[in-house]
Amino acid sequence: MAFVALYVLLLSGETFDAFVCDQVSACIPVLRLARTRKKVLFYCHFPDQLLTKRESFLKRLYRLPLDWLEEYTTGMADCIVVNSKFTASVFKDTFKSLSHINPDVLYPSLNISSFEEIVPADIADLIPKKKKFSFLSINRYERKKNLALALEALHELRGRLGSHEWDEVHLVMAGGYDKRVLENVEHYEELRRLADKLGVNDHVTFLRSFSDEQKISLFSNSVCVLYTPSNEHFGIVPLEAMYMRCPVIAVNSGGPLESIAHNVTGFLCDPLPTQFADAMEKIVRDPLLKDTMGAAGRVRVTEKFSSEAFSEQLYQYIRRLTE
Structure with missing residues (x-):
């Protein structure tokens, strides 16, 4: 410099x-x-x-x-x-x-024009068929991102749903991953073991790194994004999700307090599986929230973060x- x-x-x-x-x-x-x-x-x-x-x-x-x-x-x-x-x-x-x-x-x-220029990719192999409620977590495979919270919330949600509803739920864990970075490699394996321990393995897809085309498709095919880091400086993922008309469930600290409008474009929660599961259950019980919150999120990003x-x-x- x-x-x-x-x-x-x-x-x-x-x-x-x-x-x-x-x-x-x-x-x-x-x-x-x-x-x-x-x-x-x-x-x-x-x-x-x-x-x-x-x-x-x-x-x-x-x-x-x-x-x-x-x-x-x-x-x-x-x-x-x-x-x-x-x-x-x-x-x-x-x-x-x-x-x-x-x-x-x-x-x-947010560079909105770049989103409009991307051609979505086919992600049929990432989300099993007949999954009506696909949740998405996007973040690097780093321990400070608290990705385990998404898996623990999914496990908590399982106990609140009937078997038919649970069969329609899926979580995609999409994370930045570099095999040269030891923490990425270790934490990816830790999360896989945790999913197995919690008994939610069959309802989780782990994606190591992804293209812009895949990311656009994941946003479009998800009912909600789970954003798990605490005290994030700002966080661009909630903006991307809201612009793609996808509600966001995030920790009530740091940047998301300013980017997400609680109960309007998503939900702000304590970093606890029970609270994240509360918000996820609302999305499952009322599928129209995806549309109303998604529309509000697009407007918020366009007006405030373009x-x-x-x-x-x-x-x-x-x-x-x-x-």
């Missing part, structure tokens, strides 16, 4: 009104070296120092100057925006020396900086 900033200042020959830095603040001091001082907007998705583990003394020692640099250079920006109100609160708790700064919220956008909404808000920030 610092190298690119130097190139922009010294070699590109271009002129600028303002700079927008995304996620990495280390380049901001370089940009301030410009002969004609230009304004800098910094888009903070989450403090980097919270994304790295500190399991040893040497690692903590190594991170000290990097953490200080992140906080110091972030404070050099003329305008700071974050991706959610949740991240804004984390920002203030983490960067103690910047407690006087109240960052504005600029919600990430590229146009993002562009207009960012443009206003830039105008304010350059006036």
